[in-house]
Amino acid sequence: MVTIRRERSSDVAAREALLDAALGPSRHAKASERLRERRLPAEGLAFSAVERGRLVGTLRLWHVCAGAAGAALLLGPLAVAADARRRGIGARLVRRALVEARRRGHRAVLLVGDPPYYGRFGFSAAKTRALTLPGAYEPDRLLALELVPGALDGATGLVQATGATDPRAPAATASQEDDTLARAA
Numbered sequence: 001m002v003t004i005r006r007e008r009s010s011d012v013a014a015r016e017a018l019l020d021a022a023l024g025p026s027r028h029a030k031a032s033e034r035l036r037e038r039r040l041p042a043e044g045l046a047f048s049a050v051e052r053g054r055l056v057g058t059l060r061l062w063h064v065c066a067g068a069a070g071a072a073l074l075l076g077p078l079a080v081a082a083d084a085r086r087r088g089i090g091a092r093l094v095r096r097a098l099v100e101a102r103r104r105g106h107r108a109v110l111l112v113g114d115p116p117y118y119g120r121f122g123f124s125a126a127k128t129r130a131l132t133l134p135g136a137y138e139p140d141r142l143l144a145l146e147l148v149p150g151a152l153d154g155a156t157g158l159v160q161a162t163g164a165t166d167p168r169a170p171a172a173t174a175s176q177e178d179d180t181l182a183r184a185a
């Protein structure tokens with residue numbers, strides 16, 4: 001049986017190994033990673049899927065500012081272990097996260113991902129056309145779901161990280177900081 005529960009600190013090593021296996025080392029170069037690096041996920045919105053004591057899925061949500069639309073969440077990365085896929089674990093993680101995000105009063109969720117997968121949860125690019133992310137990404141893959149109708153009406157501008165800084169994260173190197181500033185410019 002697969003259980004979806006809040007992520008624990010003891011999950012971190014297995015979660016990172018799962019993300020490396022599922023997404024490869026290039027995951028750290030993604031535009032959405034620029035909004036997550038050295039931040040903590042949103043309170044209560046980091047989830048693990050566990051089967052017989054083994055971590056088989058992971059999903060976290062992050063605080064961002066969606067340009068003029070204001071506070072929103074960024075969903076991802078989502079990954080399920082290769083030998084556990086197509087059993088609905090990814091969908092359970094997403095649905096659990098959206099239920100909890102709504103319960104906590106969040107208004108909208110953004111992500112960078114495949115429209116054919118995320119469309120089933122209601123995500124689309126309908127309200128993201130005028131939003132931009134720091135770094136390179138495919139605009140058609142910037143998707144959003146309003147938890148409160150109209151939350152992203154008139155959303156324009158740069159999506160920026162607003163989450164608390166992770167005190168355990170390694171300090172940024174000078175070149176990383178330059179890079180971040182250059183991307184945000």
Ligand SMILES: CC(C)(COP(=O)(O)OP(=O)(O)OC[C@H]1O[C@@H](n2cnc3c(N)ncnc32)[C@H](O)[C@@H]1OP(=O)(O)O)[C@@H](O)C(=O)NCCC(=O)NCCS
Nearest residue numbers: 022078079080085086087088089090091112113114116117
């Ligand atoms: C995407 C992922 C999380 C889905 O996990 P999962 O537990 O298999 O998902 P579910 O069981 O809920 O759904 C599986 C269905 O989604 C489909 N699917 C998976 N990835 C898809 C994609 N990128 N685009 C469209 N459909 C996709 C599967 O073909 C399957 O279809 P079926 O129901 O007709 O068989 C998993 O495939 C994974 O970890 N992939 C590698 C990492 C990744 O791509 N993460 C998402 C970043 S955008």
